[in-house]
Amino acid sequence: MFNPADFNAEELVVRDRAIAAFHRSKDLPEALEATRAPLLQFVQADAMALCLMHVEPFDFQWHVPGPPVPILDGYAELAQHDFLREPILKRPNVPIRDTQLLTRDAYERTLIYQRSRELDPPLEHIMAVLLPIRPGLVGALAFYRTLRRPFSSGNASALSSLNEHLMNMVRNCSDFQTTATGARLLEVLYNRPDTGFIVVEPPSRIELRSPRADGLLEKWFARSDFDSCGLPEIFKAQLNALVRMDADSRLDNNVWISLHGDTYRTVRFVEMPAPDGPRQWALIMNEIPTSIPLPAQMKLQLTPRQVDIAKYLLRNRSNKQIAEESGLSFHTVKTHVRDIFNELKVDDRADFLYQAARLNKPV
Template sequence: MLRDRAITALNSSLSLPQALEAVRPHLLELAQADSMALCLMEITHSLHFQWLVPGHRIPILEEYASVVDHDFFRAPIFARPQTVIRDSELLSRREYERTRICQRSRELEPRIEHIMAVLLPIRPGFFGALALYRNRPRAYSSQNAAVLASLTAHWVNTVRNCSDVQDVTIGTHLIEELYRRPDAAILIVEPPHREVLRSSHAIVLLERWFTPSELHSSGLPLPLKERLDALVRMDPDARLDKNVWVSLHADGYRTVRFIELPNPEGPRRWALLMHEIPISIPLPAEMKRKLTPREVTIATCLLRNWTNKQIAGELNRSLHTVKTHVRNLLDKLGIDGRADLLYQAARLNKPV
């Protein structure tokens, strides 16, 4: 029940600070922690970070720049993204008490006696690091770590959606901002099929994409209505890798990203963001930097909509080897699946 409440809280807002405030009491109780913080990191030529701390202050994080070089968690979590790591797995108790972070936290109060953290790959060059803290000398258990691990995919999804919204709106409401853009193709629907608004560019795309026989009586295209109906029925775990609809045509890919909009009063609405992607999508430089040469080759094949079997035949590799490469490169890029790879590649080449 607590886990369900935590997931609901993570999806309660497209403002990251508000989502953190909402999830905080449920996550702390679930993981038996005293405080939490999320560090947003952009890695370009150097590391840029921002700490978001819901609830009570954590003084040591306010002077993190002075102790960042002593952060013994940074290298391990970057080496094992989306894996929950506890301080007791890295250092003995005596070694931990000698660290600069432990000693400085005791000077500032409250004491940080134990830490559990996980790296959240959001998109190439952008990461989140979620940390939970205990102020009492009782180490986190493997069960505590398992609980946090079960929510990792939801955290990635929340941070990514909030970040995308922030990039688009820059302080303006999502719908208003997108609707004003002449190239924005956005459809707002209140399930099961009441259309709230349709931007002018969405009208153009929908008329080009679908014939009259493919429309529901409400005017919504049947393929999109069926996907929305399925998402509404799914629990949050099942939705994670199914919120992008992709259709391949001779002139390119047609994609629709489904985003559930927060609405504290009344029924939830969904934003359908539509985009056309040329048939040949170049692999963005931000993605290339994260991959080995072999993974770059396979990612390029994925962007051509090749199957694993086609890739294996073209590269003269076993199907098992190709599947391993695909899984590894998606993990490195922090991407949920093939459909999301298409969407993120298009977004980086030409932001939606």
């Protein structure tokens, strides 16, 4: 959770620079390189690396912006000796430092430390956090210090304040795969039959609209619902509000969802990279049926009580409605919902609905 009072004015400036860099590209290596300097400055580290891990089938890939970290080239042989891997898997979104797990003597006896000294640079201290990207995909973001100066709780708080931004960056890069700029979206996304895309230059200039988006707009809205630019008034209002918000506020307002009959209508607002010219936004449109059973693989990851709460979520019940219908307190329901999202590695209700639909009928 971000609290501006936890940081001084200089730190807040650096944090803002890091967040701005997250949006410079939808190509993951480019995005990591763009954000490397301000992120290392904000977290106070010498090097960083991101490991993307697919759960089934298991595979991983390291992305290292800037100078290489040689020990990661042979990580497959060292993975079973990685003392941070299990702790971060058990506590998503919580930065964990080597000093929380091991004494200095114990740390220096680890194969990770000994091999790093052989290969140079030595990894004198490590801090890592697990970023849930979507079901089946997680990112382990690690920071390294080459001098014997432990990461502090303040460094962990700095990293924690950026978790949602980092997850959003990796998720968007994963969606887009390569950079999309100007008036273009990737051809593969443009032609997807299950999703509509609109590219807008705020406040209301439509640069591109896919055929599927045309069909969804015609189905979802009456003529009187549209602005003169051809964009529904409700989308224009939300987009213009997002443009005026700071980056932290946008995280809680970048999804529009509406229940209509037996379907959810969802729109995700994604800020596009802009090396040159005005910033553009992609509006990603989907229809998701309300009659979504809880997928078996999700059910296996939840407790019986969480399964009950998840089924309420799939019926579009609010936390207040779930509390009233289940006999639980609002606070208890809110805690269950948070734990469900953490366990399933989804970031919000819209993402949960989408992933449940996808697992029931993979696309």
